[in-house]
Amino acid sequence: MHFVVCLKQVPDTSEVRIDPITNTLMREGVPSIINPYDAHALEEAMRLKEKVGGKVTIVSMGPPQAKEALKKAMSYGADRAILLSDRAFGGSDSLATAYILSSALKKIHETEPIDLVFAGKEAIDGDTAQTGPGIAQRLGFAQLTYVIKVKELTDKNVTVVRKTESGRQVVQAQLPALLTVEKELNDLRYATLPNMMKAAGYEPEMWNVKSLPFDLTQMGLKGSPTSVSRIFAPPGRDGGEIMDGTKDPTGTAASVVTKIFQQNILMVNPLAKGGNLQ
Amino acid sequence: MENFDVIVVGGGPAGLSAALSAAKAGMKTVVIERGDYPGTKNVMGGILYTKATDMVVPEFWKEAPLERPIIEQRIAMLSGDESIMAGYRDPAWGVEPFNAHSILRVKFDSWLAKQAEKAGVLILTETLVEDLLYQDDRVVGVRTGRAEGDLGAKVVIIAEGVNNFLAVKAGLAKPLKPQAVAVTVKEVIALPKEKIEDRFCLDEGQGATIELYGDSTAGLMGVGFIYTNKESISIGVGAILDPMIRNNWTPNDLLENLKSKPYVKRLLQGGETKEYLAHLIPEGGYTSVPKLHRQGVLVVGDTAMLMNSLNREGSNLAMISGKIAGEVAAQTIKTGDVSDQAMTVYETRLRDSFVLKDLHHYRHMGMFFEKNEHLLKTYPKLLSQAAKMYLSADGTPKKARQKEIIKMAFEHRSKLGLIKDVYGAWRALL
Numbered sequence A: 001m002h003f004v005v006c007l008k009q010v011p012d013t014s015e016v017r018i019d020p021i022t023n024t025l026m027r028e029g030v031p032s033i034i035n036p037y038d039a040h041a042l043e044e045a046m047r048l049k050e051k052v053g054g055k056v057t058i059v060s061m062g063p064p065q066a067k068e069a070l071k072k073a074m075s076y077g078a079d080r081a082i083l084l085s086d087r088a089f090g091g092s093d094s095l096a097t098a099y100i101l102s103s104a105l106k107k108i109h110e111t112e113p114i115d116l117v118f119a120g121k122e123a124i125d126g127d128t129a130q131t132g133p134g135i136a137q138r139l140g141f142a143q144l145t146y147v148i149k150v151k152e153l154t155d156k157n158v159t160v161v162r163k164t165e166s167g168r169q170v171v172q173a174q175l176p177a178l179l180t181v182e183k184e185l186n187d188l189r190y191a192t193l194p195n196m197m198k199a200a201g202y203e204p205e206m207w208n209v210k211s212l213p214f215d216l217t218q219m220g221l222k223g224s225p226t227s228v229s230r231i232f233a234p235p236g237r238d239g240g241e242i243m244d245g246t247k248d249p250t251g252t253a254a255s256v257v258t259k260i261f262q263q264n265i266l267m268v269n270p271l272a273k274g275g276n277l278q
Numbered sequence B: 001m002e003n004f005d006v007i008v009v010g011g012g013p014a015g016l017s018a019a020l021s022a023a024k025a026g027m028k029t030v031v032i033e034r035g036d037y038p039g040t041k042n043v044m045g046g047i048l049y050t051k052a053t054d055m056v057v058p059e060f061w062k063e064a065p066l067e068r069p070i071i072e073q074r075i076a077m078l079s080g081d082e083s084i085m086a087g088y089r090d091p092a093w094g095v096e097p098f099n100a101h102s103i104l105r106v107k108f109d110s111w112l113a114k115q116a117e118k119a120g121v122l123i124l125t126e127t128l129v130e131d132l133l134y135q136d137d138r139v140v141g142v143r144t145g146r147a148e149g150d151l152g153a154k155v156v157i158i159a160e161g162v163n164n165f166l167a168v169k170a171g172l173a174k175p176l177k178p179q180a181v182a183v184t185v186k187e188v189i190a191l192p193k194e195k196i197e198d199r200f201c202l203d204e205g206q207g208a209t210i211e212l213y214g215d216s217t218a219g220l221m222g223v224g225f226i227y228t229n230k231e232s233i234s235i236g237v238g239a240i241l242d243p244m245i246r247n248n249w250t251p252n253d254l255l256e257n258l259k260s261k262p263y264v265k266r267l268l269q270g271g272e273t274k275e276y277l278a279h280l281i282p283e284g285g286y287t288s289v290p291k292l293h294r295q296g297v298l299v300v301g302d303t304a305m306l307m308n309s310l311n312r313e314g315s316n317l318a319m320i321s322g323k324i325a326g327e328v329a330a331q332t333i334k335t336g337d338v339s340d341q342a343m344t345v346y347e348t349r350l351r352d353s354f355v356l357k358d359l360h361h362y363r364h365m366g367m368f369f370e371k372n373e374h375l376l377k378t379y380p381k382l383l384s385q386a387a388k389m390y391l392s393a394d395g396t397p398k399k400a401r402q403k404e405i406i407k408m409a410f411e412h413r414s415k416l417g418l419i420k421d422v423y424g425a426w427r428a429l430l
Helices: A036-052 A064-074 A094-111 A131-139 A193-200 A249-262 B013-024 B050-056 B105-118 B165-169 B193-199 B241-246 B251-259 B262-268 B315-335 B340-352 B354-361 B365-371 B375-391 B398-412 B415-429
Strands: A002-006 A009-011 A032-034 A055-061 A080-084 A116-120 A142-153 A157-163 A168-174 A177-181 A205-207 B002-009 B029-032 B047-049 B068-079 B082-089 B100-102 B122-124 B129-135 B138-144 B150-158 B181-190 B207-214 B222-228 B232-240 B272-282 B297-299
Touching: A002 A036, A002 A094, A002 A131, A009 A064, A032 A036, A032 A064, A036 A055, A036 A116, A036 A142, A036 A177, A055 A064, A055 A094, A064 A080, A064 A193, A080 A094, A094 A131, A116 A131, A131 A142, A131 A177, A142 A168, A157 A177, A193 B122, B002 B013, B002 B138, B002 B315, B013 B029, B013 B050, B013 B105, B013 B150, B013 B315, B029 B150, B047 B050, B047 B315, B050 B315, B068 B222, B068 B375, B082 B375, B100 B207, B105 B122, B129 B150, B129 B165, B150 B315, B181 B241, B181 B251, B207 B375, B222 B262, B232 B241, B232 B251, B232 B262, B232 B272, B251 B262, B297 B315, B297 B340, B315 B340, B315 B354, B340 B354, B375 B398, B375 B415, B398 B415
Parallel strands: A002 A055, A002 A116, A055 A080, A080 A205, A116 A177, A142 A177, B002 B029, B002 B150, B029 B122, B068 B207, B150 B297
Antiparallel strands: A009 A032, A142 A157, A157 A168, B047 B100, B068 B082, B068 B100, B129 B138, B138 B150, B181 B232, B181 B272, B207 B222, B222 B232
16 A cells, blocks of 8 residues: 655744744744654554555655655655755745645656555644645545544545544545544654664655646745734733732631632622522 | 674764764764754853864864854852952954864754764764673674664774763773762853843953852852853853762752852843753763773763863863774774774873873872862952952051951961962862
8 A cells, every 4th residue: 555644844843932022933943853743644654554565655845954854754664755845835835735745646646546645633833734634635535634543444445533522533434535643643653773774874855846747826925825914922921919828828718719709700690599708 | 783883872072073083084984872963962061172173173163053262261269249350361262273162062063963974974863872782702783772773883982971871881981979970050041142242341253251169169169150152151060969969959059059149140130041951070080081992892082081170171082082082993993903902092092192191180189179178168268358358448558458368368277278288289280
């Protein structure tokens, strides 16, 4: 089977901060990592490959330094990695990105038919969760989002467990299909030393805007209907008031209760029976 | 199992220098680093000496990520809220060939790793070397913590840093003792560059260092430091572990104590702490240097306890030891003899260089301060009282004032005691 993993290099958002004055991301010195959800997508593809045989191809779009993320992904045992990198791709939003990636997948599909596409449920730098579904739509593949378990994979179908707001859903789809995955899907492996050595010497294939018959109007800033009007950091919260409860616990408790009601944090329901504060 | 000529364990200044020189001599070389990338686990005060680095990467200053060339070095003796200062400033240190630069290890080491990669070194990260690999009594490679994790080599260079697990396992070194190791904590505090240059009286881009003695370490054997970076200040304090434990000081308390000193506080005012780092420093000196080689193995840098604490030199000793080790590894591999006997060339070359000469020169120092802990408490106080008496204009005739100062000095320390201290210090330091 041919598994394709869509993977993005992202800044480690746990270390990104927002400049309080300019409201822009302070990216200097922030390390780049494989989007954590995508790492789990890759892990699942690797596990299925080990189970049923086949090949894992990684596809990513990003600046040339995203090669590092692909090399790292190769160290987990993937077979091929392609980086779509071109100035013309820069500034693409999720709509344009889905167009670019799906075009690349179509080309791969022509020579090596794809059975399953894996992607993370979202990227931690954008949180849109749109690119995966956008690719599935364009390829005409079934899309199964928020996957927490791959129950069964046959030549024709894939059965997964989805996480929804109200519970769990077990869904089956025909292949080819695209899955976007949650972190609880699996535990990541450590690369073996031979795979690390192989990855260290591996150069990902570089595809640019000329590698495919791209429609230039559907990419970059021009092809991206999303516009960011403003970025701001939510205001910091005040420290609050701390009262000493050691000397007079009863009195302190009473004044806490009074303050809560005075400031309308809680209200007494006038209809409730026995709803007094004695 | 893949085979290399040289395996270097650890991607710090010593390890990377070793790998660079081995690769330059045509050796198939790999560096195995446990951090995400070289630099992430590496900590030092933050001063890089030009000469030693130049020997490893010629004219590195043209490309390397450096902070500021150091043109002024101050020494401050703190006593309570008072301080006595001395310093040396030479603007010529601000231009080629320089003397030293402040650096941030994370940036510099990842750059140094790139130079090694350019020379053909393979760098494997996030991988821990758990043991050497033996065939009978011969070292033939290393065992890493990864699956199928054995790698073969003709020579293994141990550059694992101050935590010398591997060197101990290999029977070359002894476990660290709290008397022979200092713990240093450091903060990197962000400040706009104009503020830094104003506060330290620097021209644009220039840097300064301050070493702080006396109350900077609350009387413990150790030293505080302040180094200027481009847009931040590195401030730290280190003290020998054993007296710290005995006196119930935590590293963090020591740093907060230093930061609260009026002189220091003013320099840091308005800054925002960006990083907090801690590191052990081998302070055992000459007598703590382990066995530096055996068949197929060389020991470099902090693992070899190559650290001159008086002149706060460590990274340069590490880099030079690494460079020599890489060369010796290549030379012995080429002649086909990596026996313990052949490896002695490494030790001989270290002895002929400033690395072991300096360590040998200061061999009594640790013992001297260990036996004379009072020096760090008595003298800063005595000196600052003397300075205060001398400089206070309160109508006392100067002749009488001088007598008072001498009397005060002898109240703190007997004549004999003073002579003993001076003689002892002279023996230990000069």
